[in-house]
Amino acid sequence: MIDRDGLPIPQRYWAVAAIWLAIAMAVLDAAIANVALPAIARDLHAAAAESIWVVNAYQLAIVVSLLPLAALGEIVTFRRVFISGLVLFVLASIGCTFAHSLWELSLARAVQGFGAAGVMSVNGALLRFTFPNSKLGQAVGLNALVVSISAVVGPSVASAILAVASWQWLFAINVPIGLAAFIVSRAALPDTAKSDRSLDWIAAGLNVLTFGLIFTGVDVLTRNGSWVGGVEMALGVAAAVALVRRSMGQARPLAPIDLLRSRLFSLTVATSVASFSAQMLAFVALPFFFQGDLHRTQVETGVLMTPWPVAVGFAAPLAGKLADRYSAAILSGIGLSALAAGLALLALLPSHAGAVDIGWRMALCGLGFGFFQAPNNRTMLSSAPLDRTGAAGGMLATARLTGQTIGATLTAILFAASRHGPTLALALGAVFAGAAAVVSVSRLVGNRRMISASAA
Secondary structure, rough: OOOOOOOOOHHHHHHHHHHHHHHOOHHHHHHHHHHHHHHHHHHOOHHHHHHOOOHHHHHHHHHHHHHHHHHHHHHHHHHHHHHHHHHHHHHHHHHHHHHOHHHHHHHHHHHHHHHHHHHHHHHHHHHHHHHOOHHHHHHHHHHHHHHHHHHHHHHHHHHHHHHHHHOHHHHHHHHHHHHHHHHHHHHHHHHHHHHOOOHHHHHHHHHHHHHHHHHHHHHHHHHHOHHHHHHHHHHHHHHHHHHHHHHOOOOOOOHHHHHOOHHHHHHHHHHHHHHHHHHHHHHHHHHHHHHOOOOHHHHHHHHHOHHHHHHHHHHHHHHHHOOOOOOOHHHHHEEEEHHHHHHHHHHHHOOOOOOHHHHHHHHHHHHHHHHHOOOOOHHHHOOOOOOHHHHHHHHHHHHHHHHHHHHHHHHHHHHHHHHOHHHHHHHHHHHHHHHHHHHHHOOOOHHHOOOOOOOO
8 A cells, every 4th residue: 555655666667657558558549540440441341431430439438438437446446447457458459359340340449448448547546646746747747748659659550560461460469568568567556545435336327328328429410410319419418417416415426526516626627628629629620621721642741740749748748847836727728828829820821831830830739738738637636635536537538538529529510511611620729729728727716725735
């Protein structure tokens, strides 16, 4: 058992190596599947529209299970959920490797998603118990760097593997990496206290219905405008209302209503949702913007996308280190203002814009996003009581996925409504980022004592 000052060195370094190796693998797997979809569809004789479920099954499994697995981590320890998720991820990767049909592959990907959720749901909590509180911001910043690098190299790794081997190797490569992470995790991860409560299975079921129905409803509605999507979303909202009502009377609910009663925590979550909405609005729109509006080739588009994640990798560790000393409300506000400015400047680019003009605007967006992410995530983790760290970590991941889903949905709507969809999406992203900046700075009002306590 450890205290809140984290693990001693060198155990701390081994533990964080296992955490970051696993999270990098989960992020990489989300990125490489997109690149492999055409090859998978051809090999399994599936329609392109059907092959999307190779991606959707993974994402859906993650989003419906984050909060239940975070709650389970508080009950049986974060270490146990993390390692179990890692084992499930590796076994599912083997299943993906030997899948002979799209149905088998999609099922294995769903199981893989549950494993990834086991890793993601307790990732933040494990960081809080691995590092001293005085270095938590630095740890969160480095965590953002790992995620950023993984997202950047994912498509390149997938392309390199597909150039010399079949798509099955994209999943087979997870086995040796996962086994290495498993061995180190068993030896080094912190062992935290168990809770005396049991998992609320009714709340878990309502959580699955909430996110599952809303996720699939949004997908159906934006793809073909079917009324079925609207019905699914309505049922998802009804499940969400039932979940909130059930959680209101509980001391430590699965859906962290207790934490959301804190003004600081709820504003931090709102900042995260709005910011990731802005990010996804941009990420979906930019390839279309570069190729359609700015007349760039596919290769040029890949190069022009690079400054954003590279700048995130530079800014996130620096911002995380500063967050251990200064107010996250101000740091995130500055970063989000830069992101809003960068997106607005991209939307205003003329069709003859040069690579340098595009590149520095993309870098400004990346610097802004990186400067927001680490301080905001640090606040979300540290503002929760120590025994609710799991719920805070689960909410951190849920806010990210919720924001990304909102951003992707709004982009699809704008694309369908106007031929200027990419430009409008960038402009709307700037609005979301600006709103997030305002929400972030508003945390200073009436919360000075709480902010000081969270940084102590």
